[in-house]
Amino acid sequence: MNMDDFSIDIDRCLAVLHVGGLILYPTDTVWGIGCDATNKVAVAKIYELKQRAESKKMIVLMSSEKEVMQYVTHLDLSLFDYLEGTTKPTTVIYEGVIGLAENIVGEEGDVAIRICEDAFCKHLIKRFKKPIVSTSANISSTPTPTFFSEIGETIISGVDYVVGYRQNDHAPKEASAVIKWTDKGDIIVLRP
Secondary structure, eight states, rough: GGGGHHHHHHHHHHHHHHHOOOOOOOOSSEEEOOOOOOHHHHHHHHHHHHTTTTOOOOOOESSSSHHHHHHBOOTTTHHHHHHHHOOOOOOEEESSSSSOOGSSSSSSOOOOEEEEHHHHHHHHHHHHOOEEEEEEEETTEEESOSGGSSOOOHHHHSSSSSOTTTTTTOOOOOEEEEEOTTTTTTTEEOOO
């Protein structure tokens, strides 16, 4: 992957993220609405745009295991070995989360985090130096768009920047698997 393919999009996303704005961007799964995951006001804007109850939490993308360790206090490192063996993007529900916007953290102090392997997302998160929210680009209770062309105008016009990179990509994408890793090292599959 040539970084020149998306370098302008990265710069424009960074400008928006640094001021608490919203982006519409391709991820390792479906297109996502994103913002600074440490900014409570920005996170609230996504809930409002999606018409989603704050009780329904969203996923946070991080770029590396090291970054996860900065935001999660209770961490079984063998989880990373498990994730290395998965072929599908996998989101993990972690407990003992610190440093993220309070309206993205569950009542029990947990949050859904995915270490993103997608080149665009990984580069964006590393340059931003903070985690980014990733939630499907649709109004709550409506179908998740599979491709950019399926994203509704309400979402497109409701964000501050729409990434141009991969808008014409029609390779099938699906939501990530979601698991919870128990303190005993057991896996609870919440979404296969």
